[in-house]
Amino acid sequence: MSFQRLWVIFKARNREYFRDRAAFGWNFLFPFLLIAGFGLIFGGKELSEYKVGVFPLATHSPAGENLRIAAAFGETRYLQFVPIASLEEGLTKLNRHKIDFLVKNDPASRDYWVNDASPKGYIIERLFNDSLRASAGLPAPGRKNAIQGARIRYIDWLFPGILGMNMMFSALWGVGYVVVRYRKNGVLKRLKATPLTALEYLGAQLLSRVFLLMFSLVVVWVGCDLIFHFQVAGRYLDLLLTFLVGGLSLTAVGVLMASRGVSEEFTSGVLNFITWPMMFLSEVWFSLEGAPRWVWGLAQVFPLTHLISAVRKIMNDGADLMAVRLELAVMLAISAVCLALGARLFSWNR
Amino acid sequence: MLLEVSELVKRYRDLVAVDRVAFAIEGGTCFGLLGPNGAGKTTTIEMIEGIIAPSAGEIRYKGAPRGAAFREEIGIQFQQTGLLAFLTVFETLQTLQGLYRRRRDLAALVAQCGLGDIRDQMNDKISGGQRQRLLLALALANDPELLFLDEPSTGLDPQARRNLWDIIGEIKAQGKTIILTTHYMEEAQALCDQVAIMDRGRIIARGTPLGLIRQHCEGITIVLPEDGFNGPVEAVADHFHRVNGNIEIQTTDTHGCLRRLMAGGVDITGLTVRSPNLEDVFLNLTGRKLRA
Numbered sequence: 001m002s003f004q005r006l007w008v009i010f011k012a013r014n015r016e017y018f019r020d021r022a023a024f025g026w027n028f029l030f031p032f033l034l035i036a037g038f039g040l041i042f043g044g045k046e047l048s049e050y051k052v053g054v055f056p057l058a059t060h061s062p063a064g065e066n067l068r069i070a071a072a073f074g075e076t077r078y079l080q081f082v083p084i085a086s087l088e089e090g091l092t093k094l095n096r097h098k099i100d101f102l103v104k105n106d107p108a109s110r111d112y113w114v115n116d117a118s119p120k121g122y123i124i125e126r127l128f129n130d131s132l133r134a135s136a137g138l139p140a141p142g143r144k145n146a147i148q149g150a151r152i153r154y155i156d157w158l159f160p161g162i163l164g165m166n167m168m169f170s171a172l173w174g175v176g177y178v179v180v181r182y183r184k185n186g187v188l189k190r191l192k193a194t195p196l197t198a199l200e201y202l203g204a205q206l207l208s209r210v211f212l213l214m215f216s217l218v219v220v221w222v223g224c225d226l227i228f229h230f231q232v233a234g235r236y237l238d239l240l241l242t243f244l245v246g247g248l249s250l251t252a253v254g255v256l257m258a259s260r261g262v263s264e265e266f267t268s269g270v271l272n273f274i275t276w277p278m279m280f281l282s283e284v285w286f287s288l289e290g291a292p293r294w295v296w297g298l299a300q301v302f303p304l305t306h307l308i309s310a311v312r313k314i315m316n317d318g319a320d321l322m323a324v325r326l327e328l329a330v331m332l333a334i335s336a337v338c339l340a341l342g343a344r345l346f347s348w349n350r
Numbered sequence: 351m352l353l354e355v356s357e358l359v360k361r362y363r364d365l366v367a368v369d370r371v372a373f374a375i376e377g378g379t380c381f382g383l384l385g386p387n388g389a390g391k392t393t394t395i396e397m398i399e400g401i402i403a404p405s406a407g408e409i410r411y412k413g414a415p416r417g418a419a420f421r422e423e424i425g426i427q428f429q430q431t432g433l434l435a436f437l438t439v440f441e442t443l444q445t446l447q448g449l450y451r452r453r454r455d456l457a458a459l460v461a462q463c464g465l466g467d468i469r470d471q472m473n474d475k476i477s478g479g480q481r482q483r484l485l486l487a488l489a490l491a492n493d494p495e496l497l498f499l500d501e502p503s504t505g506l507d508p509q510a511r512r513n514l515w516d517i518i519g520e521i522k523a524q525g526k527t528i529i530l531t532t533h534y535m536e537e538a539q540a541l542c543d544q545v546a547i548m549d550r551g552r553i554i555a556r557g558t559p560l561g562l563i564r565q566h567c568e569g570i571t572i573v574l575p576e577d578g579f580n581g582p583v584e585a586v587a588d589h590f591h592r593v594n595g596n597i598e599i600q601t602t603d604t605h606g607c608l609r610r611l612m613a614g615g616v617d618i619t620g621l622t623v624r625s626p627n628l629e630d631v632f633l634n635l636t637g638r639k640l641r642a
Binding site: 004005007008009011012015016019020182185186187189190191192193194195196348349 | 399400401402418421422424426428430431432433434435436437441445446448449450451488492
């Protein structure tokens with residue numbers, strides 16, 4: 001193992017990354033735009049999950065204007081009231097799941113329309129009937145209890161997921177795709193003719209990518225924090241170390257993906273096949289609580305699941321490295337297995 | 351001998367790409383593998399370089415199997431190769447040189463290969479001729495003892511090709527050992543001390559360029575447009591080949607041949623006469639042109 005040769009390839013790869021202005025800029029812009037977009041959408045307000053059509057109302061009128069439905073129902077949170085011109089139009093939209101529920105714009109009306117195939121429609125139906133009962137002065141049968149502790153904003157919960165997802169894309173495509181392209185256009189063949197070994201080459205790719213991941217992580221974090229003022233309950237150093245281990249494991253998966261193949265199209269397919277389930281099952285966007293056991297089990301295979309879990313524990317719950325040792329251990333194990341397999345399977349040639 | 355190759359075979363399933371190739375190369379000489387596209391030249395030298403594994407056979411470098419030092423001591427210019435992206439010409443040289451313990455002064459190398467004007471240009475923004483010179487410089491960056499040049503002048507215009515030959519001539523004059531593959535007979539004749547002619551994976555002739563020409567060709571070659579013949583060519587010539595719309599007649603009796611042509615009513619407008627070359631050697635051995 002020659003560190004001189006490793007350093008030469010590390011430097012060349014970093015130069016390529018920093019000089020490819022378009023890809024370089026996008027690496028920062030993508031997560032920033034996602035975070036900014038979510039910040040803009042929520043804007044401190046709550047997300048409307050359910051759409052209730054109200055007719056007859058001029059469709060171009062602003063939501064809420066001329067709305068005359070039962071007050072108890074109209075004040076329900078998370079409902080978005082959509083103006084609909086006629087019953088006929090409303091039924092079409094209901095059928096096509098464009099709205100979840102349809103009511104008359106009349107406070108005295110008890111009529112409603114719902115698509116029995118719509119789970120959201122079923123929930124709103126219950127809400128509608130409960131609100132009518134409340135209007136009739138019937139007491140609520142349940143008793144509400146407040147939760148303890150500081151409330152975590154959705155953006156604080158989401159941020160680690162988006163950072164992790166960005167790392168995943170950058171690691172897998174930045175190594176997997178690039179190395180396959182180099183194999184296809186003969187760069188690897190040229191390097192094979194030198195004293196460079198596969199281990200030195202893959203080691204340089206790994207270190208370069210982890211360095212670039214951490215660099216972009218810090219830049220994106222600082223940029224987003226200036227706008228959103230994230231709440232970090234744990235230590236920044238613990239966060240950094242966790243991201244480092246996470247970046248290592250994701251890049252190791254990229255190294256494994258890069259070990260064979262010369263078809264960029266095929267590699268794109270394989271990378272999509274891995275990244276999409278990883279993105280949806282690693283709790284980037286939503287929690288897997290209540291998901292079938294096998295889905296939860298599948299998610300544990302992905303390093304991104306453990307990275308996001310550990311980062312959220314540190315950032316949201318104030319956990320330290322000891323508290324996330326299991327996640328760190330799994331990520332390190334994934335790194336070791338993928339690197340060993342990648343080095344063993346690696347081919348310079350077509 | 352610096353390099354000895356014996357009974358080298360490369361099979362791809364049912365296809366035998368290289369079939370029991372054997373030769374030996376003395377240090378300080380230029381050895382050419384000449385043959386048409388698909389003859390097995392590139393496969394042969396890539397097995398020697400260690401890029402692909404042979405199916406059978408033995409390769410000995412300095413009297414022993416190739417060891418770890420082999421890669422330090424060889425330089426390769428591939429026929430087709432990619433370069434690391436977003437690097438200048440000079441950075442490309444620095445990067446590749448950084449992978450070796452043996453190094454050559456880069457400023458001298460840049461000057462020798464005529465890269466001075468483009469040293470700070472990105473390596474994907476240079477012309478075909480400049481790229482070939484860069485690839486040659488990369489092959490020389492570690493001051494190799496054994497240099498492999500695989501079709502070094504393919505795709506170059508005649509002037510760029512001559513320039514490249516001059517550079518290769520200088521390298522040869524420095525005492526380097528060169529293995530060159532080409533399908534340009536002029537290139538092999540201009541640069542090689544020894545040549546082996548390959549066809550369909552096998553070496554069909556070996557020797558010095560001049561020796562091969564003397565051994566396989568006699569006299570001179572008369573070239574005439576085929577449409578100048580108003581009857582069967584066999585009636586007026588014994589030893590001929592049809593090449594790209596021309597009839598090429600090899601003869602030791604120039605006057606007799608010309609008399610016979612004129613007596614046969616052949617239109618000799620456009621007649622040319624030339625000395626035989628390696629192309630004729632290949633033609634005589636296989637009945638086909640090198641560059642069909």
